[in-house]
Every structure is written in C-alpha cells, then in structure tokens.
Amino acid sequence: MRILFLLVSIICLGWSYAQIPNYEFEEWTAFEIPEIKNWYSYGNVARTTDKSNGDYAMLLENIEGANASYGVIANTEISTNITEGAKYSDRPYIMRFDIKHELASGDTANVLAVFKASGQLIASVDFKVTGSSADTFVRIKFPIQWHISTPPDSLILAATSHTFNQKIYGDGYVVLDNIVFETFGNPDEQVENPDFEEWNIAPIPHPVNWYTTNLFIYDLYNYKENINAVVESSESHFGSSILLQNRKVLDNLIPGFAVSGNTLDTDFPPTFSVSEKWNYIQGYYKYQPENGDTATVAALMYNNGTLIGMGQVKMFSKVDTIKYFSIPITYFLPLSPDSASIVLSSADLEKPKGETTQLWIDKLSFSNRIAGVINSNESLKLFPNPATNYIKLVSPFRADYFIISNALGEEIKVSTKAVINLDEIPKGIYFIKAIIKNKTLTQKFIKQ
Secondary structure, eight states: OHHHHHHHHHHHHHHHHHTSTTTTOOOEEEEEEEEETTOEEEESEEEESOOSSSSOEEEEEEBOSTTOBOEEEESSOOOSSOOOOEEOOOOOSEEEEEEEEEOOTTOOEEEEEEEEETTEEEEEEEEEEOSBOTTSOEEEEEEOEESSSSOOSEEEEEEESSOTTOOOOSOEEEEEEEEEEEETTEEOSOSSSTTSOOEEEEEEEEETTEEEHHHHHHHHHOOOSOOOSEEEESOSSSSOEEEEEOEEETTEEEOOEEEESSSOOTTOOOOEEOOSOOSEEEEEEEEEOOTTOOEEEEEEEEETTEEEEEEEEEEOSOEEEEEEEEEEOEESSSOOOSEEEEEEESSOSSOOOOTTOEEEEEEEEEESSOTTOOSTTOOOEEESSSBSSEEEEEOSSOOSEEEEEETTOOEEEEESSSEEEOTTSOSEEEEEEEEETTEEEEEEEEEO
C-alpha cells in the first residue's frame, strides 16, 4: 500500500508539471525572419510565394487605421532626401516588371526609377498603380525618356504600396516580381536580385508554447533583428532556464516578457488547459533589478473563459543565486478552473526603468503544497494573529529572510528579522514566507 501511495504521489506531481506547457524551458525553437538581399525594406514588407516565376516575390501591404502603415523597398537607403543610388551605367529604353495588386479606392502605389549622372537627374520613371489586377499578375512595360545622351552612373530604384505623405483609404497590397531594364528586348544585369529570389534568414529563438518580447517587436514594428530580450540560459535549477532582460529598441526601453500561448493580448486570456484547482504556482528564480525595476510572475485561472483566481508576485529585491519561490493562488469564485495563463516579465510592462535588469525563471509548476515542507512538524509559527502593530515569527530553522505578500501574491515587505513592524501595512489578509535555503514555509495572518 505504501508503494502504491508513493506511485500515486509521483504521478500527481508529474501532472502538476505537465499542466504548464514547456514548464522547464528546455524546448526552444527559432522564428525565421527572411530579409531580402541587396534591397532595403521598410514597413509592411514580406517575402511571398505568390510569384510570377521562380520561388518568391515581394509583398508590400497597406494597413488602414489609427496606426496606418504601408510598405517600401529600394535599392538604396531611404531618407527624406534620397540623393544617391546604386552604381549603374546602361541606358535602357524600357522598365518592365510583373505586378499583382488590390488597392482601396483613392490609394496609389508607385514603382520609381531615377537615373543620375554626377548627381544630376537625366531620366526617370514614376509608374502609378491603382485599383485591382483581379488576382492576376500583369506584365508592365514602361518607356524611359532620357533628357540627355550622357550615360548614368547611378540608379535609384524603389517601389511603394502607397504614395508618400498621403492618407491611406483602406487595406490593400502590391506583389512585385522581376524588375528588369531592357534595350530592344535585351535585359541588363546591373540590378542586383531583381526577381527577389535571394534572402538572408535571421533566426529569433524562443521557448516553445511561449510568446516573447522578441516576437512582439517583430509583429509590431517589423523589426528584423534579434533583440535578445528573452533567451535560453544555462543558469538554472536544472538544465536550462528562461532569461528575460530589459532592452532598448528604437529609442524605447522595453522589458523582457514571456506569456503562455502564441500572442500578446493585454487581457491575458486562457491559453492552456488545467484539470485541478491548484493552490500554488511555484518555481525557481534569480533577479538582478536596476533603477527600482519590479519583476512579475503571475498565474491567471479561468472557468469557461471567466477569470476566477489569480496568483501573482512582484519581485523587487536582488537575488544573486537561483532560489525557490511559491505563490498562493487566490480564487474569487467558488469554481474549479479549466484553463490558465501565465505572465512573466523582467519589469513593469509599461514602465521599465533599468537597461540591465534581468530575471531568470525555471521549472514552473502548479502544486497543492509548498515544496520543501515534508515534515508536518516543520511549520512556521507566528503571533499575535490577528496582528496590529507587529508580528513575531518562530521558524524550526534559522530563516534567510521573510517575505510578506498580499492575497494577490504581491510582495509587500521583505525582512531579515523575526519581529516585523506592520504599521505601514493596510488591514487585510496576508501570507508570510520564511525562506530557508531551498525550502519555503508559509503561514497566513490577518492585519487588523
């Protein structure tokens, strides 16, 4: 019977781990971002297999709304005043390209070519695209008018899904392929990668079943570099951990965050199933804050899509080694959860403060008891309870420090003393944890 009980306990413990997808952060994958060779791209630009020939073409999109945006590609860096292009010496008569498009009424796309000699304009093409090609590629051939007979020394070649500095009237797209200059049917070979077949692949690693800052920045800004806000780390309780760190991107300081699931919704809806009413979320962490940053670990519990409970802790103290933590989950409704979501962040999502703040998290799990409390005689005693001005703690072992948290798991006070002043703490129900090496003893008390 004892062996059977032990087996059941091990199975149940395994279930607690299995509840959280990739809870040890051992599984990582890479989101691959294709970046076009020999072209500069801005805004809503992407590789597409919807092409006229070959393997790929270039997709430029318009997005209407409060944050309206469009796509631009060019063979040179784009600024408010484009003065230089790529080296070019032919005098072609025709610019041709394949295009498929669906644009809102009032919107205009452009394909532009500017030929220069010694900085002077000597020929140009500005082909305007409107309406729809009815889901079909159309081959465009447009004549080039030369102002003087001098051959060019440079070429500025660009395409946009929308005219600069104009209102976007609706969502739309342009697909371009095979931009070629030709003379009497003979194409030149000076434009590099004209058929958009050559791409560099930039991998962005991220933990499986988690959505991170790295992916969010790409989705929001089409930012094609790995900012390393969330990375795999060997500094862990066992195996690997997740390291979340503040980063500066486009002059904005952002925290390293990871949320369960595959997108960021600030309402944090349920993202995975659970099968039991868990009392704690626990794991291991290390924290290196800067400038008063506060990290967050939160578990949100749902029943049929309704939030019914939460466990949350705000970490603000520096912790130099991997330590165990346990957060009580408080239920607002007398229901059992069927799903959950987890949020991890190195700092406040909206107001990070330090450029070097780092948070390590490992081996997250749900539990109905606090790890390390094996002997029922190993309990944390406190008095008076209810308390008014102070609380005195008696631990079976010498505690490293004590943490007081509220019913939501938010850290209220940290103390290394066994007698803690409560004058600054509002009335309410609190939990106090005694941290003893790799063990945590927890007790509840009331401040009146």
